Amino acid sequence: MLNRTADNVARATPEPLARKVRGISDKGLAWLFISPTILLLLAINIFPLFWAIYLSFTNFRANRPNEVVKNLGFANYRRILGDQDIWIAMQTTAHFVFWTILLQTLIGFTLAWLIDRKFRGHAFWTTLILVPMMLSPAVVGNFWRFLYEPQIGLFSYVISFVSGIPPTSIQMLSNVSLAPWSIIIVDTWMWTPYVMLICLAGLRSIPEYIYEAAEVDRASNWRQFWSITLPMALPFIMLAVLFRGIENFKMFDMVNLLTGGGPGSTTEVASITLKRQAFESWRTGYSSAFAIILFVAVFGLANIYVKALNKVKQR
Amino acid sequence: MSLTTAHSVVAPSAGSKRIAGAIIIAYALISIVPLLWIFATSFKTPPDSIAYPPKIVFQPSIEGYCNLFTTRTRQTPEYINSLGPATGFCDETVRKRNMVIAGPSNFLPRFINSLIIAFGSTFCAVFLGTLSAYGFSRFKVPLADDLLFFILSTRFMPPIAVAIPIYLMYRELGLSDTALGMILLYTAVNVSLAVWLLKGFIDEIPREYEEAAMIDGYTRLQAFWRTVLPQATTGIAATAIFCLIFAWNEYAFAALLTSGTAQTAPPFIPTIIGEGGQDWPAVAAGTTIFLVPILVFTILLRKQLLRGITFGAVRK
Numbered sequence: 001m002l003n004r005t006a007d008n009v010a011r012a013t014p015e016p017l018a019r020k021v022r023g024i025s026d027k028g029l030a031w032l033f034i035s036p037t038i039l040l041l042l043a044i045n046i047f048p049l050f051w052a053i054y055l056s057f058t059n060f061r062a063n064r065p066n067e068v069v070k071n072l073g074f075a076n077y078r079r080i081l082g083d084q085d086i087w088i089a090m091q092t093t094a095h096f097v098f099w100t101i102l103l104q105t106l107i108g109f110t111l112a113w114l115i116d117r118k119f120r121g122h123a124f125w126t127t128l129i130l131v132p133m134m135l136s137p138a139v140v141g142n143f144w145r146f147l148y149e150p151q152i153g154l155f156s157y158v159i160s161f162v163s164g165i166p167p168t169s170i171q172m173l174s175n176v177s178l179a180p181w182s183i184i185i186v187d188t189w190m191w192t193p194y195v196m197l198i199c200l201a202g203l204r205s206i207p208e209y210i211y212e213a214a215e216v217d218r219a220s221n222w223r224q225f226w227s228i229t230l231p232m233a234l235p236f237i238m239l240a241v242l243f244r245g246i247e248n249f250k251m252f253d254m255v256n257l258l259t260g261g262g263p264g265s266t267t268e269v270a271s272i273t274l275k276r277q278a279f280e281s282w283r284t285g286y287s288s289a290f291a292i293i294l295f296v297a298v299f300g301l302a303n304i305y306v307k308a309l310n311k312v313k314q315r
Numbered sequence: 316m317s318l319t320t321a322h323s324v325v326a327p328s329a330g331s332k333r334i335a336g337a338i339i340i341a342y343a344l345i346s347i348v349p350l351l352w353i354f355a356t357s358f359k360t361p362p363d364s365i366a367y368p369p370k371i372v373f374q375p376s377i378e379g380y381c382n383l384f385t386t387r388t389r390q391t392p393e394y395i396n397s398l399g400p401a402t403g404f405c406d407e408t409v410r411k412r413n414m415v416i417a418g419p420s421n422f423l424p425r426f427i428n429s430l431i432i433a434f435g436s437t438f439c440a441v442f443l444g445t446l447s448a449y450g451f452s453r454f455k456v457p458l459a460d461d462l463l464f465f466i467l468s469t470r471f472m473p474p475i476a477v478a479i480p481i482y483l484m485y486r487e488l489g490l491s492d493t494a495l496g497m498i499l500l501y502t503a504v505n506v507s508l509a510v511w512l513l514k515g516f517i518d519e520i521p522r523e524y525e526e527a528a529m530i531d532g533y534t535r536l537q538a539f540w541r542t543v544l545p546q547a548t549t550g551i552a553a554t555a556i557f558c559l560i561f562a563w564n565e566y567a568f569a570a571l572l573t574s575g576t577a578q579t580a581p582p583f584i585p586t587i588i589g590e591g592g593q594d595w596p597a598v599a600a601g602t603t604i605f606l607v608p609i610l611v612f613t614i615l616l617r618k619q620l621l622r623g624i625t626f627g628a629v630r631k
Contacts, residue, residue, distance in 0.1 A: 026535060027454070029450075029535055029536065030453075030454035030455075033446040033449055033450035034446070034450040034462070036446065037447040037510060040499075040506060041465075041466065041469055041507075043503075044481070044503035045472075045477070045503060047484070048477060048481050048484055049472070049480070051480040051484065052476070055480070062479075062482065062483060062486075114335035114339050115339055117327040117331060117332050117335040117336075118327075118332070119332040119333065119335050119336035121336070122336070125336075125340055125343045126339075128347060129339070130613060130617065130620065131346075131350065131610065131613060132346060132349075132350070134560060134609050134610070134613045135350075135564065135609060136563070136565075136566060136581050137564070138566030138570075138581040139564075139602050139605060140349075142584060142585040143349065143598070143602055144349065146598070147349060147352065152364075152365040152366070152367055152369065154348075154349075154352055157367070157368055167367075189349070194624060197621050197624065198621065198624075201621050201629045202629075236629065239625065239628060239629065243624075243625065246470075246471060249473070250473040250474065250475075252475055252566075252567045253567055253581075256566075256570070257585055271473050271474075271475045271567075275571070278475065278478075279478075279571060284479060284483075287479060288479055288480070291472075291473070291475070291476030291477075291479060292476075294473055294476055295472050295473070298471045298472075299471050302471060
């Protein structure tokens, strides 16, 4: 009723006149509302990005602002692509991204699939599981350093209690082959709930009647899982992988606090290399070029991935 | 969502529910152990905290909290005896270790910085985000999709990569190591989340409300103020808490761009040192105090959680 009246009045009012009388035009208002955000992002994101692009072609060093800045052309980029250490850092990053995503997806999906059974009290336990992902990675990373201490830490104690290996030989953070895993374990502990939550939304979005139809066709539970549950939840799983992938590609806080990139450079992911180059060696131009390469890599990979995701969604 | 669970054909059997429940409860209990351990450690004495095997039963002490908030100096027992009666709980506790309180520690100022920067940037991000979200939701903005994607894409950049030019820019503008600089930076990071989330919430409010209000003689702005804002309150509150949690937990920018006066708690807590190494009970006490607000928010937010962590890409 109200709508119809509104429509009639609206039609009866000459539009431009109505707009003028009522103050600012809609178009003006739209820009008035949107421009502060855009301006802020231009100032804090885009301007610095262009500055970084400019610096990436120079030999500028932030700790020597008075030195003459030389234009190097693509020399920085060439050096990075030929730098052995950078490639090792990229490999370490890829290694972390692969294992954290694999573990988090497997465990997260399994947990979601179990919670979806709606046993008694599932809401409470789900909330409890979600707590780790709400914490500060830095604070958490710092505290896991304590848990990992070979002499006094709870983690080493429990592992040695279960396995019988003396706790002093469980050097999670200083053993070359264990250090990467110490980070993968904390990241998985912290972010599995995130994947679980998205998978749970995916499972809950599957309409019940599909299972009923499958039941009528006498499809086995196994068959139902592979032909209904997994494919229907796949776009959600892929979304979780996308978000975790981007975040873990940028991973910094946890690594910086747990191992600082060590021992040696076994856990030196791209962000840590970048920090060392930019804020310890002060090779600002060189590190800017690396930053641009990383940005292009994340942006490119994310775009390819989103295209794949959209294809899966359309099926 | 669960309207059809009553169909017995597909409902999980009681047995499978029980097994599922047992596994989930076991996982939840194991995953919460590190947090309980932090909490327990904050009430241990330094010797208890590094005892082997790790002490599960111990005499609770507030020494960690005392050490967190104070700096102390070691003195001779004679000097301490000459001081007269202890002036408080903490004074008494540290005197048992032959120390006297020299002054307050940096924890409180860093914690206050965290509060100022987190709340300040959240307010700005939600304010700007609400306006933009309304703009994108209700008006035909040219290139709207591209602008929205641009806003989202500002999150792809690794923080360290952005930190280099921001560091240089802030040095030029005198914003380095200031609360204002950090508020601006966190606002810029959070505004992308705020726009995406709030656009989802505002899209769900029927346009008819505003149209009706405008028929009644309100301007667009008044209609926005009187009809849309009150309806979007829940969404705005949820968005605010997500922004707050991000700003509260952020470490990379804080560690690289602040060194003293504007430093927040996340880079500070790991630097708490006692005599001969990290003072774990004090670190645990700082961590516990720092985590409490987040735990409260998690419980408040659990229904909105999914939307917030996926930029509204998934609705629950």
